[in-house]
Amino acid sequence: MVYQHEVIVPDRGLPFKLFLFEGGGGKYIREKHWHRSIEIFAVRQGQLDFFLNEKKYVLAAGDFVLVNSNEVHAIHAPLPNETIVLQIPLGVFADYYTEEQFIWFSHSGKEDDRQIFSLLETMFVAYGEKQTGYELKMLSCFYQLEYLLVTRYRKLEVGEEILKNNKQLKRLGRITGYLKEHYTEDLSLEKLAGIFGYSPAYLSRMFQKYAKINYKEYLSSVRLKHAVRDLEETDLAIGEIALNHGFPNSKAFSNLFRKRYGMLPNQYRKTVTSEKERFSSYYLPHKGSRLFLM
Incomplete structure (x- = not known):
C-alpha cells in the first residue's frame, strides 16, 4: 500500500520538526530529492530502504541514517515500517560552521548511535503522551542530540x-x-x-x-x-x-x-x-x- 501520512508536532516555537513516517503496506517510493535541513530517519519497526549518494542502506528496527544539507537521497518502503523523522533547520548549527560557512556530519556506525536513537524515541513518546511539560522534555532531548551531533559527528575538515x-x-x-x-x-x-x-x-x-x-x-x-x-x-x-x-x-x-x-x-x-x-x-x-x- 502506498498511502502515506505524517504526524506533525504542533507549532509551539520548537526549533525542529518531528513526525512519524509509515510505509503502510509497503511499496512507497520517494524519489531523489534534497533540501537545506538536516534530517535523521530512525526506524522503530519494519524496514526502510534508504538511498544516499547512490548507495543503498537497508535500515531495520533500531537503525538510523543522518542526511546532511543538500545531500541527495531517496526512500523506498517495500515493507510496512514505522520511522521517526527529525528535521533540523541548518541555521540551528550556525555557530559551528566551518570557515566556508558550512557544516557536515559523518555517520559510520558510531558508539553514540544508540544514545541518538534513544533520544529520538523519548522525544516521540513524550509528544504522544503529552504529559505536563512534554515540550520541555522534547527540547531537553533535542539539545542533547544537537550536542552529540556537534561534538561526535561533525567533520572539522570538509573535502x-x-x-x-x-x-x-x-x-x-x-x-x-x-x-x-x-x-x-x-x-x-x-x-x-x-x-x-x-x-x-x-x-x-x-x-x-x-x-x-x-x-x-x-x-x-x-x-x-x-x-x-x-x-x-x-x-x-x-x-x-x-x-x-x-x-x-x-x-x-x-x-x-x-x-x-x-x-x-x-x-x-x-x-x-x-x-x-x-x-x-x-x-x-x-x-x-x-x-x-x-
Missing part, C-alpha cells in the same frame, strides 16, 4: 568535492524551485535553460551530475507527486488530474504511475480510501496532531 557539490545543488535548487512553481506548463529542457541563461547541454549535465537524475525524470516526479495528492484528496477524473498537472494525456499519466507504483491510478484511489479511514480513526485520539499527505 573540496563535498563543498563543490553543495554549491552546485544550491544553484540547482533555485532552478528546481522555479520548476516546482511552473511544473504544469510545457517546460522543455531548452526553455528552462534559456530562462536561467544556461545551454540545454550544461543544464542537463547539472541534473545528471549533482542531482543524480535526468531532467525529464525529475519533472515527471514533481508532476506525479502533485497528481497523487489529487488522487488522494479529490474526486476529479483521472484524465482531468493528468491535464491539471502537466501530463499530455491520461495514458501518459497512467503509464508512469503504474511504472512507479505497480498499479493504475484508479486502483490506487480505491485502496487509499479505505486506508484513509483506518489511519484517521487511529489518530483521532491524538489531540493536536494532523494528517499530512506526502
